[in-house]
Amino acid sequence: MERSEVIKITNNFLIEEIEVEENVLTEEAKLKEDLGIDSLDFVDVVVIVEREFGFKIKPEEMAEVKTLGDFYNYIMTKVN
Secondary structure, eight states, X not given: OOHHHHHHHHHHHHHHTSOOOGGXXXXXXXXXXXXXXXXXXXXXXXXXXXXXXXOOXXXXXXXXXXXXXXXXXXXXXXXX
């Protein structure tokens, strides 16, 4: 899967399901501070990632994921 496809799918579910504003979706955006993804939203993100990409997110692997760019990279390592 291409990185651009991961970005498109991820951004789409963040906008549609989590109701993140499209204009804040940048690689540097911090998940909590800039995108406003809280622990309840994260539960939804986990379910959506599982559905869209076919793998389970392990909380310990997410410890280093701080920005949206980190999240794209994390997904890329799992799907390829």
